[in-house]
Amino acid sequence: ARFRGRDIDATETTCGYCAVGCRFEVHTKGDEVLGVRATDPEGAPANDFSTCVKGKFGYEFAGSDDRLTKPLVRRDGDLEPASWDEALDRVVEGFERIRDDYGPEALAAFASSKATNEENYLMQRLARDVLRTPNIDNCARLCHSSTVAALLQTVGYGAMTNSIADVAGADAYLITGSNTTESHPVLATRIKQNVRDGADLVVFDPRRTGIAEHADQYTRTDPGYDVAWLNGLTRYVIEHDLHDADYVEEHVHGFDELREKVEPFTPAEVERLAGVPPEELASAAETLADAENVVFGWAMGLTQHSHGTANVLAVANLALVLGQVGKPNAGLSPFRGHNNVQGGGGDMGTLPNKLPGYRDPADPDVRADFADVWGAEPPAEYGLKVPEVFDAALDGEVRGLYVMGENPALSEPDIGHADEALDALEFLVVQDLFRTETAEHADVVLPAASFAETDGTFTNTERRVQRVRPARDAPGKARADFDILTEVAARFGADWDYDSPADAMDEIASLAPIYGGISHDRLDAEGGLQWPCRDADDPGTRYLYEDGFNFEDGKARFVPADMGRPGELPDETYPLTLTTGRVMYHFHTGTLTRRAPGLTHHVPESFVEIHPATAESLGVADDEYVRVASARGSVVVRAFVTDRVGEGVVFVPMHFAEGAANALTQGDTVDPESGIPEYKVSSVRVERVEGE
Ligand code: SF4
Numbered sequence: 001a002r003f004r005g006r007d008i009d010a011t012e013t014t015c016g017y018c019a020v021g022c023r024f025e026v027h028t029k030g031d032e033v034l035g036v037r038a039t040d041p042e043g044a045p046a047n048d049f050s051t052c053v054k055g056k057f058g059y060e061f062a063g064s065d066d067r068l069t070k071p072l073v074r075r076d077g078d079l080e081p082a083s084w085d086e087a088l089d090r091v092v093e094g095f096e097r098i099r100d101d102y103g104p105e106a107l108a109a110f111a112s113s114k115a116t117n118e119e120n121y122l123m124q125r126l127a128r129d130v131l132r133t134p135n136i137d138n139c140a141r142l143c144h145s146s147t148v149a150a151l152l153q154t155v156g157y158g159a160m161t162n163s164i165a166d167v168a169g170a171d172a173y174l175i176t177g178s179n180t181t182e183s184h185p186v187l188a189t190r191i192k193q194n195v196r197d198g199a200d201l202v203v204f205d206p207r208r209t210g211i212a213e214h215a216d217q218y219t220r221t222d223p224g225y226d227v228a229w230l231n232g233l234t235r236y237v238i239e240h241d242l243h244d245a246d247y248v249e250e251h252v253h254g255f256d257e258l259r260e261k262v263e264p265f266t267p268a269e270v271e272r273l274a275g276v277p278p279e280e281l282a283s284a285a286e287t288l289a290d291a292e293n294v295v296f297g298w299a300m301g302l303t304q305h306s307h308g309t310a311n312v313l314a315v316a317n318l319a320l321v322l323g324q325v326g327k328p329n330a331g332l333s334p335f336r337g338h339n340n341v342q343g344g345g346g347d348m349g350t351l352p353n354k355l356p357g358y359r360d361p362a363d364p365d366v367r368a369d370f371a372d373v374w375g376a377e378p379p380a381e382y383g384l385k386v387p388e389v390f391d392a393a394l395d396g397e398v399r400g401l402y403v404m405g406e407n408p409a410l411s412e413p414d415i416g417h418a419d420e421a422l423d424a425l426e427f428l429v430v431q432d433l434f435r436t437e438t439a440e441h442a443d444v445v446l447p448a449a450s451f452a453e454t455d456g457t458f459t460n461t462e463r464r465v466q467r468v469r470p471a472r473d474a475p476g477k478a479r480a481d482f483d484i485l486t487e488v489a490a491r492f493g494a495d496w497d498y499d500s501p502a503d504a505m506d507e508i509a510s511l512a513p514i515y516g517g518i519s520h521d522r523l524d525a526e527g528g529l530q531w532p533c534r535d536a537d538d539p540g541t542r543y544l545y546e547d548g549f550n551f552e553d554g555k556a557r558f559v560p561a562d563m564g565r566p567g568e569l570p571d572e573t574y575p576l577t578l579t580t581g582r583v584m585y586h587f588h589t590g591t592l593t594r595r596a597p598g599l600t601h602h603v604p605e606s607f608v609e610i611h612p613a614t615a616e617s618l619g620v621a622d623d624e625y626v627r628v629a630s631a632r633g634s635v636v637v638r639a640f641v642t643d644r645v646g647e648g649v650v651f652v653p654m655h656f657a658e659g660a661a662n663a664l665t666q667g668d669t670v671d672p673e674s675g676i677p678e679y680k681v682s683s684v685r686v687e688r689v690e691g692e
Pocket residue numbers: 015016017018019020021022047050051052053054055056184185186187
């Protein structure tokens with residue numbers, strides 16, 4: 001009614017950037033996106049009336065002239081426009097040839113945490129049921145795979161235990177390795193409002209991030225030594241009898257083993273290892289122990305380490321020993337990154353060792369359930385993780401790769417290694433909105449629809465499944481991932497029977513019990529639903545573990561965390577420690593935000609943050625160009641002299657192809673349990689660039 005007579009449509013949908021999952025209306029006139037407005041707080045539990053700058057101005061990419069509007073195929077070395085028929089014929093021929101010559105394990109597929117649940121479900125089905133390969137993974141391998149590995153072991157589900165409403169209502173926070181203000185802005189606003197109203201905020205981080213500016217206590221830690229101070233906090237609360245002994249006795253196994261493991265982490269040892277002063281360790285422990293309800297929030301600063309799983313185990317142990325899991329306004333809050341990394345990157349089974357609903361392909365009963373619906377069992381063996389796929393490509397074991405909505409040529413650590421691996425493939429298909437750095441290596445590029453042109457669902461960081469609706473048509477001949485995948489499957493001879501994404505969601509509900517009660521009809525009628533939502537009468541679950549943990553005996557497990565050290569330490573040649581991360585105005589590899597003028601003019605190029613003392617010792621002035629070099633490569637970027645980073649530590653954002661942080665990061669060191677690479681600690685040197 002607001003727009004009567006003006007030919008303006010308002011489409012209610014979910015933000016396609018981060019996993020806060022803000023709801024808003026996209027206003028369009030024809031295919032032109034006019035703007036975005038948050039309008040219905042009841043239907044928008046994550047954001048009420050708010051959106052951040054990316055949600056508000058970040059949609060400009062949808063109408064960008066750079067959008068792919070036709071398939072591209074490689075002819076005589078160049079990518080050239082082609083018909084859908086020719087492109088899809090090549091996809092089928094390319095993958096069939098490799099499968100016939102080398103077997104299905106020579107194929108791999110990367111799903112997309114940007115795409116919908118339904119599209120990701122189809123991608124893993126295409127890999128397992130049509131291509132017959134277990135090699136399906138996605139970029140969540142590179143962000144929260146260590147979180148999932150640790151939470152599955154300790155509490156039972158690889159997900160945030162609570163809701164954004166619980167985060168907003170805590171009495172105290174421990175936030176670590178999360179640049180919440182820039183990476184999850186609307187969530188950060190809710191935390192800051194609560195802190196203003198009296199909640200205690202403790203931040204431990206090597207970098208004094210925006211959220212740290214609001215903290216009651218900010219403690220700078222040395223990058224890569226988080227287990228030390230986390231185990232030190234646990235030791236402190238046990239030693240001072242500040243733990244919840246009744247809760248532990250009733251709800252958690254393994255207290256004695258935990259106590260033994262944390263014993264060496266005395267305050268003096270924590271200071272030696274992690275640079276945390278004893279009085280700051282004590283005050284943090286007492287703040288957390290005194291509070292009624294505590295939320296433990298983290299993101300990639302904790303997970304992207306060669307011991308990322310141990311880091312998250314140490315957080316989970318601390319939360320459990322304080323009795324802070326399984327009640328309102330408390331709990332474990334891994335802040336997920338991409339809009340649909342929880343759903344598309346995990347729940348949908350786009351993982352080499354998990355089917356949809358985190359079901360185990362090694363279990364014959366589980367495979368039989370899938371065979372009832374698919375007509376054939378999925379492969380029983382576990383597939384390769386993303387870094388293993390790249391190594392296997394270089395070894396000639398993986399020869400064909402299908403990449404949907406990911407840009408590993410820029411997001412992988414040590415992108416020189418990723419480039420070599422992509423070039424080593426015999427056949428690469430990339431399905432995306434733009435001709436990304438990865439698409440430049442492809443044999444076939446398929447033009448895909450954006451979130452603003454797509455029908456389906458996303459699952460946000462708090463396990464809330466929400467509808468995504470098309471507000472405009474995809475440009476030219478670009479098509480929704482859902483349509484592309486169903487057509488690819490049909491050309492392989494599969495008889496998939498999906499009239500719409502709603503049909504796919506019904507199939508997901510039939511195979512993944514945590515989604516058992518979720519359907520498009522219900523979401524349209526009721527708004528979002530948080531899993532577990534097991535049947536049509538289940539209202540969903542605001543916070544997990546109220547009635548016990550996700551193990552047969554209902555009890556959680558302390559899994560003591562071993563001390564890990566960074567895989568690379570500073571030396572004479574590379575004396576500084578590089579850490580990487582995000583800025584508010586960009587997202588991930590910048591594929592979308594760098595095509596949104598309303599965002600990119602705020603931060604148009606890469607930079608390196610250098611502490612004033614480090615800058616002085618190097619003779620580097622603020623705003624001059626410097627070369628940052630590691631054993632992998634070097635970039636020239638503008639220096640930003642600031643005490644946000646500590647002495648001897650530098651920070652480069654991850655969003656820029658020119659000045660790419662991942663030209664510097666290490667690709668060799670990965671967490672053995674989750675396979676997550678160590679993005680957060682690499683050794684570098686910085687030098688002035690004369691004449692730049
Ligand atoms: Fe989108 Fe995240 Fe910003 Fe919300 S906070 S508008 S979900 S980018």
